[in-house]
Amino acid sequence: MPVTRRTLLAGFSAAALAGLNRPARAAATLRIGYQRSSTLIALLRQDGALERALAPLGTGLSWHEFTSGLPIMEALNAGQIDVSADVADTVPIFAQAAAARITYIAQEAPSPEAQAILVPADSPAKTVADLKGRRVAVTKGAGSHYLLLAALAEAKLTFKDITPAYLTPADGRAALASGGVEAWVAWDPFLSAARQQSGARVLRDGAGLSLYKRYYLAADPYVAANGPVLAALFDRLAETGAWVKANPAEAASRLAPLWKIEPEVIVRANAQRSYRVEPVTRAGLSEQQKIADAFRAEGLLPRAVDASALAIWTPPAR
Numbered sequence: 001m002p003v004t005r006r007t008l009l010a011g012f013s014a015a016a017l018a019g020l021n022r023p024a025r026a027a028a029t030l031r032i033g034y035q036r037s038s039t040l041i042a043l044l045r046q047d048g049a050l051e052r053a054l055a056p057l058g059t060g061l062s063w064h065e066f067t068s069g070l071p072i073m074e075a076l077n078a079g080q081i082d083v084s085a086d087v088a089d090t091v092p093i094f095a096q097a098a099a100a101r102i103t104y105i106a107q108e109a110p111s112p113e114a115q116a117i118l119v120p121a122d123s124p125a126k127t128v129a130d131l132k133g134r135r136v137a138v139t140k141g142a143g144s145h146y147l148l149l150a151a152l153a154e155a156k157l158t159f160k161d162i163t164p165a166y167l168t169p170a171d172g173r174a175a176l177a178s179g180g181v182e183a184w185v186a187w188d189p190f191l192s193a194a195r196q197q198s199g200a201r202v203l204r205d206g207a208g209l210s211l212y213k214r215y216y217l218a219a220d221p222y223v224a225a226n227g228p229v230l231a232a233l234f235d236r237l238a239e240t241g242a243w244v245k246a247n248p249a250e251a252a253s254r255l256a257p258l259w260k261i262e263p264e265v266i267v268r269a270n271a272q273r274s275y276r277v278e279p280v281t282r283a284g285l286s287e288q289q290k291i292a293d294a295f296r297a298e299g300l301l302p303r304a305v306d307a308s309a310l311a312i313w314t315p316p317a318r
Contacts (some may be wrong), residue, residue, distance in 0.1 A: 009254065011014040014278040027222065029060040030229055031081040036065065037189070040275065041242045043251070048251065049240070053232040070094060072140075073217070076102055082222040083233065086214035087172035088143040088187075093292045096310055097301045101220040103311040106234055107284070108214040109276040112206035114269070115144050115187035115208055118176065119153060121199040126203050128155040135163045137172035137184040141300055143197035143212055146291045149298065150209040159298060176200065187212070189261055189269035194263050198242065209289050215280070223313050234315045280312050 034041045035127050042304055045052045064080075066072045069087035073095040076084055095102055100212045117136075125134070125227075138148050151156060165181050169190040176184040177198055186194060194200040216237070218230065224317055244251040252266035259266065263288045288307035295301050 021027055027082060027226055027229075028227075029062055030054065030083065031062045031064060032083050032085060033064045033066055034085035035068065035072070036258065039059070039244065039255065039270070040077070040083040040237050043240050043244070043254060044070075046254060048270050050233065050236050053236050054229060057228055057232065059226075059229050063275075066084065073100060073102065074156060074275070076217060076219050078099070079219060079221075080278065081219075082226075083218045083230075084216060086216055089211070089213050089215065089288060090141055090143050090146060090215060090291055090295070092215055092310065093288060093295065093307060094141060094261075095217075095306055097292075097303055102217045103220055103223045103276055103313050104280040105216055105218045105223070105230055105313045106216040106237060106315075107280045109274040109278055110211035110213055110274045111160060112208070112212050113187075114191065115185070115210065115212050116148055116205035117148065117183055117185050117203045118194055118200040119183050119203050119217070120176065121201050123182065123201065123203075128152065128289060129134070129157065130201075131155075131183055131276040132157055132161045133163075134182040135165055135180070137165045137167045137175050137181040139168060139172065140166040141295070142187070143156050143210065144187055145300075146294060147206050147210045147212075148185045149294050150213060151204045153289070154204075154209060188272055189259065189266060192263045192269035194271070196262075196268060210231040215289075215312055220311060223311070227313075227316075228314060231315050234279075238277040241277045244275045272290070279314050282308055282312065 011254060032041065045063060054061060061129055071093035072084045072087060073091055075081045077095065117128065119250060136148065137246040138145050149159060152161065167175060172184045172186065173190060173194050175181040183203060223230065247285060248267050248270055251270060253262040255266050256263045285308050292305040292307045294299065
């Protein structure tokens with residue numbers, strides 16, 4: 001049976017019920033869920049820096065790869081992993097709508113230009129308003145979906161004014177190249193790859209519309225008992241993010257074989273990501289509420305969500 005957001009939400013709910021009485025305890029192994037595109041975690045896996053940081057705490061590591069953010073959240077809530085690598089801003093909202101017991105532990109600062117609406121180089125479209133009546137590829141429920149909603153609203157259009165084609169990033173890129181759609185909403189590194197390799201043109205990026213933060217989360221019971229481990233993880237993520245920005249060519253050469261993307265594309269994509277790892281603040285979740293309200297209005301969420309209600313872990317002051 002194909003995995004849908006409905007089945008994932010059902011899975012969240014079942015996991016939430018099963019985990020209500022899960023005790024808080026210190027863990028001998030930190031289990032991290034990640035995607036292949038999880039930049040900072042991918043680099044930490046390569047160089048062993050996190051293993052070395054956790055060794056004095058008597059904590060080991062295990063790595064668990066997933067295809068997308070929502071399955072990571074489901075595994076997190078079910079107690080199958082302890083911490084998630086970065087996920088797009090929309091993912092915690094879906095998890096929260098399904099009563100997941102998770103905590104924000106870090107964020108990457110906004111990267112609004114790392115996602116955009118693309119059109120072919122020879123497209124007659126000059127503004128988002130020109131997409132009225134056009135077929136637009138977007139990944140349903142992703143951060144790019146929110147960007148599309150916000151861009152349409154800015155252009156005085158609604159979602160009903162376009163014909164959406166709900167596609168994965170790979171299928172969206174193929175559809176744009178073949179003429180199957182007239183626009184595609186993408187995020188990096190897919191965005192930079194399409195621009196560099198096919199000359200696709202940015203019609204509207206997220207500047208002024210969508211902050212596009214990436215969030216790291218942990219299971220509530222794990223947070224309660226493993227503060228020193230989370231602090232070590234936070235520090236290594238922050239150091240790695242700063243290293244990527246200071247060493248773009250070397251970072252790209254290390255990521256290229258993992259992502260199977262040319263290093264020059266990765267340099268371009270990473271230039272548009274902040275990679276600045278910061279604590280999450282309650283005030284900083286204001287856009288999460290806008291996303292939740294927009295998705296609820298479109299019928300994508302089963303219930304209203306108070307985006308500020310999730311717990312926040314804060315690293316100790318240095």
